[in-house]
Amino acid sequence: MESQRSRLPTTHLVLGLLIGGLFACTSNDGPGTSTTTKTGGVVTHTGGVTDSGGSPNTGGKSATGGEMATGGNKATGGAPATGGVSVPADTGGSKATGGSSTGGISATGGAMATGGAMATGGAGKGGSSPDAAIGGTGGIAMGTGGITMGTGGKASDGGVVPVGTGGTPSGTCQKGTVKAKEVLIMGESFYAMAPQYNQKRIEENAKKAGAIGANDSYRNVAISGQPMSVVVGEFDTGLQGGAVKVVIMDGGGIDCMSNSCDSCPGAFKTLLAKMATNGVQEVIYTRYPEPGNPPGSNATLKKNLDILMPKMQPVCEASTSPRCHWVDLRPVWVNGDTTDGLHPTQSGGDHVGDAIWAEMVKDCIAQ
């Protein structure tokens, strides 16, 4: 009895200490999980025009005038191709005077008319259109036709003539078919990190061109720091906000901080297929600028990107529905475009935005 009485308190003490000790343990399960969903600034947009660019350039025929140029005469036809480019003279020739372009991003045309190979400038639609660049492309088509400079000459005519003559007649680029809110930006910090210089620059260009309204903005669902597996899921978030016709994106860069992401090309291919079934018409995938400051100095990331990106590019380029456009940002990224080696400064955003917009103009995306 006595011994039982002395054992009971001891047993209770043991149990009490055990329970107390267990409660003293901390838990690892209680995340501070107040969550927030990123919506991205959505704005309606009225503007947009599309363009059907790219159709074969009828101008080629008109380039017949090339013969004239052969003599090396100036291509008189070259009335100011406002949008355009200076019309190439031709091999024999001098530049088509008419060709100078007012709005033209690239008045490359004339120069290239050598041998009739690429009279890029020539055909361009001209100038009334703010999208001078388009004109330029047209020229290319024509140039090819003309052995002779003549093409150049005519091309300059093209400048006068409404875009139609160009290889990608601006006339066929229908504008206003894509609203700003139907353009979705996704990816990671390159597009997500505030201030979103890349997006702002694209929108500035679009507003100048009348593609979107002054108060319009694209939708941005990019989330900083996310691997490709999460970037893929951002498309679902985008769909929740309405129809998506055009996507501007990156992805895989975060994965490349640790490896070359063997799964990324497959994930990208799956994403493109999903986009196709959800009405996306155009995708612009941007290859990252060289990482580091100065560009290329982040050796590990660069090495992994150099392995992954060549695998992503063919996935993009093989996609016809949606059409996938590969935009390599390495050539436009210069010293001063980043301070942290990853994210754009104002100048970096300008260079990136201009490169993307040029692609959009060239292929008549969300115009």
Next chain:
Amino acid sequence: MLIRSLAMVMTLMTMTLLGCGGSSTTSTSDPFELQGSWLYLGPWDGEHTLKITDGSMVFTALAGEWSSNWTIQNHDNGVHHFQLVFKSGTGTYSPSGSNFSGTYDLNSGMLAMQLADGLGSYPSVQPTCTENGSTRIRNCGLYMKQ
């Protein structure tokens, strides 16, 4: 008998405490494995760098408009825990609070760090700082080793 019971109690107490697994006192003497400079990647806005020494964490906005300095009260490399106590700050600094318990995930130079208010329980951490697809988790940050 009494002595034997007491010995058993002491043994069980020791085992129980060891079972908590999060005691930092045993490993604080090891250098903190996160020491170094880190660049913030997201998922929230606010570009900044994070400099970690064995005894402090300093968060500094990339443009320099804010900074905060924290004392690492203890850390445990084994279970990826640490505790922070506020030391000083300038501007509208981040993180905002007086002390935190943190859990981290470290993978090939990528760091995911989840903070929870107070020095009580440690939070769990998602390596992407997102959940349910693309919902960002509060007080979670992703960093790249510089």
